[in-house]
Amino acid sequence: MNSETSATEALASASPDFPVAEAAVDLAADPADPAALAAAEAEAARLAAERQAAQEAEDRAAAEREARLQRLMQRIAKHADFASMKDSTRLLQKIARSENAHARALSGAISDDVAMTAKLLRLVNAAFYSSAGGGSITSLQRAVALMGFQTIGMVANSLMLFERLPKGADGNRLRQEFGRAQLAALLAHQFCNSSKQLDGAYLIALFQNLGGMLAGLHFADDMEAIEAALQARELAEGSLAWQEGREKLAREQWGQGLEDIAIEVARQWGWPESVRMGMRTLRPSNLERACSPEEYQRVLCTAANDLAAQLLKLPHSGSPEERAEARKACVERFAAELAVPLGLDPEPMPEAVESVKQVWDDLAQTLGFGAVVAAPAAAGKSSSSSKPAKPGDLATPANKAAPAPAAAAPRPAARPAAANPAMAEALSSALEQLSEMVLSGAAPGQLLQLCMKQMHEALNLQRVIVCLRDASHGGSYLKGRMGLGERATVLAPLFDIPLAPPTELFGLLCSKGADTLISDTADPVIAQRLPAWHRQQVRAGTFVLLPMVAGGQVLGTFYGDRAEAGTLHISERELTLLKTLRNQVVMAMRFGGGKG
Incomplete structure (x- = not known):
């Protein structure tokens, strides 16, 4: 046995x-x-x-x-500038992760590099806040307040790398790589239809080809031999076969793929694990279904890099009309393959790419990272056309129903409202005041009060109500906590918004992080989704809702209304300013701007 x-x-x-x-x-x-x-x-x-x-x-x-x-x-560490960059990036990440950090600390660390600071401000003005600041953000402290600690720290990392590229012909290829990465980042941010992953989309797309830039910078001869071998095989640069071949040859040469090198460097630099995981490219497993939430961001950023490479390979010769048609055809091919996995509406995509390229062209000129390629114009449409809707865009009369499920393609936005100079000026002034309060360490409650007051005055609202997460219900409800305007303090306690699961329009919009303008609450589609207390006691004809979301968690929402339907109009510029006001409050609530 x-x-x-x-x-x-x-x-x-x-x-x-x-x-x-x-x-x-x-x-x-x-x-x-x-x-x-x-x-x-x-x-x-x-x-x-x-x-x-x-x-x-x-x-x-x-x-x-x-x-x-x-x-x-x-081998990389032997380069004289690598150690200094490693120290700089780790310092930035340490400050960015600190719950007690203030904008002055991060901007102080960045300001040690004067040239990089100037380029960073150009990037903020051109790519992020041209509407909010009118292209005139000159204070790095304010840029930190607007963009957030983590984002500005990592964008600064990318510019540090760009600053270290060799000058002259030897660095031209790497500068073009940096330019392609910037275009991919802007495309990923434009196409992202997940509010929870919107902030990370720009950064991850920007750094998915970090391995290629590092290898070109530190192993130039090896990379030249690898690319010569790919050219001998007549592989189209940037194609899937070219990318896979380059990764295979890198493993044969160094025992590590370019992605492995990039992720190890990012680890040594102290970048967060979420970004390092996203740096691995991923293509959709099924072109006939939407990506899962787990794979969506990596697939989106990989696709954005592929599209950027295809756009920048298009010929520069021919008439403007011919180049426009070639660009439009390229975007349409991309949409035909990936619109379903990425949940995109193909129709407005050429216009969306056009608007992104206009921003990229400006960055290419100011930062000097490659040849400027003319943006395509969709046939028969002007360059001022609106961008496709995504979480964070206002729902207007043409798309005012509740957002579609995440797997569905977002609807194109309606024609934007005309700008109101007085409203924009008031919001810009409010942004300046709020920025100063954030930098001085004001308490989140003070910022909420100020933002509520400024929204009420600038938009000429009947009332503004602030709802915050109610801890007594396990955090699954938002409750009205403060109000300003007609009967606002009386009506605020009625705002009892369930989030998990959302059972009416407010909860659905807040859980999706969707900034929304409802022009007519009497519309049958809208009325049936509104809670009874709003229909019977608030009785507003039109309202705007700006949820406060951080790290995938709904912290609260701003609600503002007017009595008469169709009387509230918000242009794209004014929306950008409203979002920026809201985002500064969210940053203070998340990281702490004071003692309460």
Whole structure:
């Protein structure tokens, strides 16, 4: 019996998938057969030895990969500027992760590099806040307040790398790579239809090709040989076959792929794990269904990089009309393949790409990262056309119903409202005042009060109400906490908004982080989704809702209304200013801007 037990245990330890119970029954049927016992024990020993050998081989391979990776890191570290950049980026990340950090600390760390500071301000003005600041944001402290600690820290990282690229012809290819990464980042941010992943889309798309830039900077000869081999195979640069071939040749050359190199450098720089995981490219597993939430961001950023490469490869010759048609055809091919996995509406995409390219052209000129390529114009449409709707865009009379589920394609936005100079000026003034309060460490409650007051005055609203997450209900409800305007303090307690699951329009919009303007609450589609207390007691004809969301969690919402339907109009510029006001309050609530 002892032999029978040891044989069974040996089989179990050697191979968990082995049918141990059947083997034990067979042995028990003839316990007196020593040949059978010996054979079983020999087989178990063989399996155990094979398993141990396989594990040892895997451990040796892993150790060799790690050793080769560290040798690569040592080669990179020999470059004089790498150590200083590593110290700078780790300092930025340390400040960005600190719950007690203030904008002055981060801007002080960045300001040590005067040239990079100037380029960073150009980037903020051109790409992020040209509407909010009119292209005149000159204070780095204000830029930090507007963009947030983590975002500005990592954008600063990218510019630090750009500043270290060699001058002249040797660095031209790398500057073009940086330019492509910037275009991909802007496209990913434009196309992203997930409010929870919107902030990360720009950064991850920007850094998905960090390995190629690092290798071109530190292993220039090796990279030149790799790219020459790809050209000999007549692979189209930027194509999937080209990318896969480059990764394979990199592994043959260094024992590590370019993505592995980039992720290890990012780890040493102290970048967050969420960004490092997103830096691995991923293509959709099924072109006929929407991506899962887990794969969406990586697929989006990979697709944005692919599209950026395709756009920048288009010929520069020919008439403007011919170039426009070529660009439009390129975007349409992209949409035909990836609109479903990414949940995009194909029709407005050429116009969306046009608006992104206009921003990119400005960055290319101011930062000097490559040839400027003219933006395509959609046939028969002007360059001022609106962008496709996504979480954060206002729902207007043409798309005022509740947002579609995440898997559905977002609807195109309606024609934007005409700008109101007085409203924009009032909101700009409010933004300046709020920025100063954020930088001075004002408490979130003070910022909420100020933002509520400024919205009430600038938009000439009947009332403004602030709702915040109610901890007594497990955080699954928003409750009206403060109000300003006609009967606002009386009506605020009526705002009881369920989030999980949302059972009416307010909860649905807040849970999706969708900034929304409802022009006519009497519309049958809207009226049936509004809670009874709003229809019967608030009785507003039109309202705007600006949810406060951070890290995927709904913190609260701003609500403002007017009595008469169709009287509230908000242009794209005014929306940008409203979002910026709201985002500064969210940043203070999340990271702490004071003591309460």
